[in-house]
Each structure stands twice: as structure tokens, then as C-alpha cells.
Amino acid sequence: MHVTRTVVSPRPTPLPPFERVVELHGPAVLRLCVARLGPVRADDCFQETMLAALRAYDQLRDADAIRSWLLSIAARKAVDLHRTRAREPVPVDDVEPLAGGAEAVVFRDEALWEQVRGLPDKQRQAVTLRYLADLSYPEIAAAMEIAEPAVRRNVFEGLRRLRKEIATR
Amino acid sequence: MTSQDPAADRPKDMNEINSNQSDELALAAALGAVSGPGPAAWSRVREELARRAEAEGLIDVAYERHDSPLGSILLGATAEGLVRVGLPAEDEDAVLDELARRVSVRVLHASRDALTHARRQLDEYFDGGRRTFDVALDWRLTRGFRREVLRATAQIPYGQTASYKQVATRAGSPGAVRAAGTALATNPLPIVVPCHRVLRSGGALGAYRGGPEAKAQLLTLERAG
Structure with missing residues (x-):
């Protein structure tokens, strides 16, 4: 992630109590996890993200960067968990709905999201982070570790492809 | 760094998308039509995190x-x-900020034995059945003379009162009445360290971190017991 260094910083904004971080940014983390892994595995992703963040929290320098810092942790955890799943055989009860809190994430247009899952990887990530996780472009750029114009391009291309596929369904 | 409002930059990409494809807007709206976790689900996730x-x-x-x-x-x-111990009159966010600043930023809403014990004893105290608190105290939010004043205050028995001057004297500085007042006004552990039992010399109530009504209520409770 790119870090901007300020020339004069007399007193950095103090870090808020971690409880407030969970309150303010936890929902976005959970949405990101659902977007990347689906509702069943989202809980693990959320818990591992927040525990890792809590472990490292007092080392964080910039209170203004908390949200993008958290989301980049979540994005990495999602990749890890995705890989783990690819290597593991799928246990039967893993398919069962639905542990924890992510179950309340409702896809109003499930068929549309089926199409989203079929998008090329970067477009799928960008579209889900934009419209499911409801993140801003700079936040998505931080989470995907790519430049903001590339995020916009991927969202744009993803939507264009979805439109075509929906037209033929 | 950037806008925290994810919706703020949405119109821009809608424009760019809408330039020649009018149904993109409906598509994006359908994609966005997703609700987050409901309150019950969210609190379950939070409890799991705390645990x-x-x-x-x-x-x-x-x-x-x-x-x-x-x-x-x-x-x-x-x-x-x-x-x-944060009294109802205190701003909860301010109390949590103080803990983050003076103890650690790793502050989380969670249950632990020390809290469970304190809660049970508070219930017993308010029911009139408990006269002393038996919980381990962490005194780190007060130091020096102020801590001495509070330790002296902790010795005032249930149902009795002392004056600011008496407390200052017991803390080792009979002249430091005003400083004793400050110590009591910033007591991090009210009720458990019973600063409500310290009154003005004439018997007037004096100030209280939790407001004068709360002080009067506690004294009334203890007189009844």
C-alpha cells in the first residue's frame, strides 16, 4: 500500500478504541468477506481479519488509514481462505447454511450474482467490492493492491460484460 | 486520504457508464440491492469476535x-x-477514548470474570445486601496524591461519611483540601471506591462525577441499609 508522508505532523490523530473500529468498519469487512468467499465462509474471513487487526492495531501509525488497512487485511485473508478451500476436500456440512452473521446478507437478484461469479477474476473482485461490499474506488484499490484507474476499468468492463450476458439469458 | 462515503463517487461512474448504455444504471442498482447483516446476525458475529x-x-x-x-x-x-467505572452521567465515548489513550487501544466490548463479579456485586450493593466490594482493582488511572486520597476514601465504611478535609488529612496532607476534591472528582472507580461518602465540612453534598442526584441516591441507599 502506498503511504503518504506528511512533512509536519506535530501530533498524529490518536487511534480510537478498537471497539469503535469494529463498529465503524466491521460491516464493510464482513461484506468484503461475503463478496469474496460467499456467506458460508465469510464468518471465518471476518473473524481472522479482525483478530489479526486487533493483534497489530497498536502498531498502526495513521488513524486515517484504518479502513483501508483493515480492508487490505481482509482481502489477503480472503485469498488465503480461498486457497485453503481449493486444497481441501469439501466437507458435506460445509455446504449447509449458514454459520454466524453472514446469513443475513441477501442477494436480491441471485441470478445476476451468478453471472458476476462467472466474470474474469479481477472484474469479479472489482464488481463485488464495489456493489456488494459497497467500497469506494480508493478502498477497492487498497484492497486489491492495484491502482485506482485499473479498478474503475475493471468495474466498467465487468458491468459491460454482465449487460451482454444478461441480454442473452 | 479519501472520501469515506462509498456513495460519493458513484454518480461519476454512472455517468461514464451511462453515456451510451441506459440499462447499466438498472444493472448497477440490481447489483447494489444487497442488504448487510441484520442487527441480530451482526451482534452474533461481534460476540464471536469478543470471545x-x-x-x-x-x-x-x-x-x-x-x-x-x-x-x-x-x-x-x-x-x-x-x-x-463509568457513571451514567459520563459520556461513554469519552470514557472509552480515555481508556484507549491511557491504558491501551485494545479496548473491546467483551465479558470476563472480573466484570461478571463486579456486576454481581453491584446488583447486591444496590439491593442493600452488600456493604463492601470484593473485586481486584487496577489503580493505574490515578497516581500520586490523588491515589492516596482515593485509597483513604476506600476506607470510609458503608453508611458513613467524611469531609474533604478529613480525607486530605488521612492521605497525608491536611492542607490539600482542594487537591483532595480534584482527586475525588476524577475518581476512575466511583461507587466501588466510595467517593460519594465524602461531603463538604458543613455536611453539604458537594460535587460528584455522576451528578449530585446520583450522590444523594447512593447516600440514601446506604442510610436505609
Whole structure:
């Protein structure tokens, strides 16, 4: 992630109590996890993200960067968990709905999201982070570790492809 | 760094998309038509986080709210013991900010034994059945003379009162009445360290962190017992 260094910083904004971080940014983390892994595995992703963040929290320098810092942790955890799943055989009860809190994430247009899952990887990530996780472009750029114009391009291309596929369904 | 409002930059990409494809807007709206976790689901996720964080020893200050006849009391505990009792008159965010600044930023709403014990004893106290608190205290939010004043205050028996001057004297500085007042006004552990038992010399109530009504209520409770 790119870090901007300020020339004069007399007193950095103090870090808020971690409880407030969970309150303010936890929902976005959970949405990101659902977007990347689906509702069943989202809980693990959320818990591992927040525990890792809590472990490292007092080392964080910039209170203004908390949200993008958290989301980049979540994005990495999602990749890890995705890989783990690819290597593991799928246990039967893993398919069962639905542990924890992510179950309340409702896809109003499930068929549309089926199409989203079929998008090329970067477009799928960008579209889900934009419209499911409801993140801003700079936040998505931080989470995907790519430049903001590339995020916009991927969202744009993803939507264009979805439109075509929906037209033929 | 950037706008925290994810919706703020949405119109821009809609424009860019809409330039020649009018149905993109409907598409994006359908994609966005997703609700987040509901309150019940969200609190379950939060509880799981608190449980795991506590099990892994990652919480430096755990806190809970406790309903009492005075209103909702905030209780914070470190590994050493009860570190903060926030009275209903205090701003909860300010109390949590203070804990983050002075103890640790690893503050999380979570249950732990020290809090459970303190809550049970508070209930017993407000029911009139408990006269002394038996919980481990973490005194780190007060130091020096102020701590001495509070330790002296902790010795005032249930149902009795002392004057600011008496407390200053017991803390070793009979002349430091005003400083004793400050110590009591900033007591991080009210009720448990009974600063409400310290009155003005004439018997007037004096100030209280939780407001004069709360002070009067506690004294009335103790007189009845």
C-alpha cells in the first residue's frame, strides 16, 4: 500500500478504541468477506481479519488509514481462505447454511450474482467490492493492491460484460 | 486520504457508464440491492469476535454495560482488575477514548470474570445486601496524591461519611483540601471506591462525577441499609 508522508505532523490523530473500529468498519469487512468467499465462509474471513487487526492495531501509525488497512487485511485473508478451500476436500456440512452473521446478507437478484461469479477474476473482485461490499474506488484499490484507474476499468468492463450476458439469458 | 462515503463517487461512474448504455444504471442498482447483516446476525458475529479475542489474550481492556438504579454503568477491566467505572452521567465515548489513550487501544466490548463479579456485586450493593466490594482493582488511572486520597476514601465504611478535609488529612496532607476534591472528582472507580461518602465540612453534598442526584441516591441507599 502506498503511504503518504506528511512533512509536519506535530501530533498524529490518536487511534480510537478498537471497539469503535469494529463498529465503524466491521460491516464493510464482513461484506468484503461475503463478496469474496460467499456467506458460508465469510464468518471465518471476518473473524481472522479482525483478530489479526486487533493483534497489530497498536502498531498502526495513521488513524486515517484504518479502513483501508483493515480492508487490505481482509482481502489477503480472503485469498488465503480461498486457497485453503481449493486444497481441501469439501466437507458435506460445509455446504449447509449458514454459520454466524453472514446469513443475513441477501442477494436480491441471485441470478445476476451468478453471472458476476462467472466474470474474469479481477472484474469479479472489482464488481463485488464495489456493489456488494459497497467500497469506494480508493478502498477497492487498497484492497486489491492495484491502482485506482485499473479498478474503475475493471468495474466498467465487468458491468459491460454482465449487460451482454444478461441480454442473452 | 479519501472520501469515506462509498456513495460519493458513484454518480461519476454512472455517468461514464451511462453515456451510451441506459440499462447499466438498472444493472448497477440490481447489483447494489444487497442488504448487510441484520442487527441480530451482526451482534452474533461481534460476540464471536469478543470471545475469540479474549481467548487469545488480545483484549487489554474489556468492558460491559450494567443496568443499575442510577442508569447504565460502564465497567472496564484489565488483566489486573477493574480499572474504570463509568457513571451514567459520563459520556461513554469519552470514557472509552480515555481508556484507549491511557491504558491501551485494545479496548473491546467483551465479558470476563472480573466484570461478571463486579456486576454481581453491584446488583447486591444496590439491593442493600452488600456493604463492601470484593473485586481486584487496577489503580493505574490515578497516581500520586490523588491515589492516596482515593485509597483513604476506600476506607470510609458503608453508611458513613467524611469531609474533604478529613480525607486530605488521612492521605497525608491536611492542607490539600482542594487537591483532595480534584482527586475525588476524577475518581476512575466511583461507587466501588466510595467517593460519594465524602461531603463538604458543613455536611453539604458537594460535587460528584455522576451528578449530585446520583450522590444523594447512593447516600440514601446506604442510610436505609
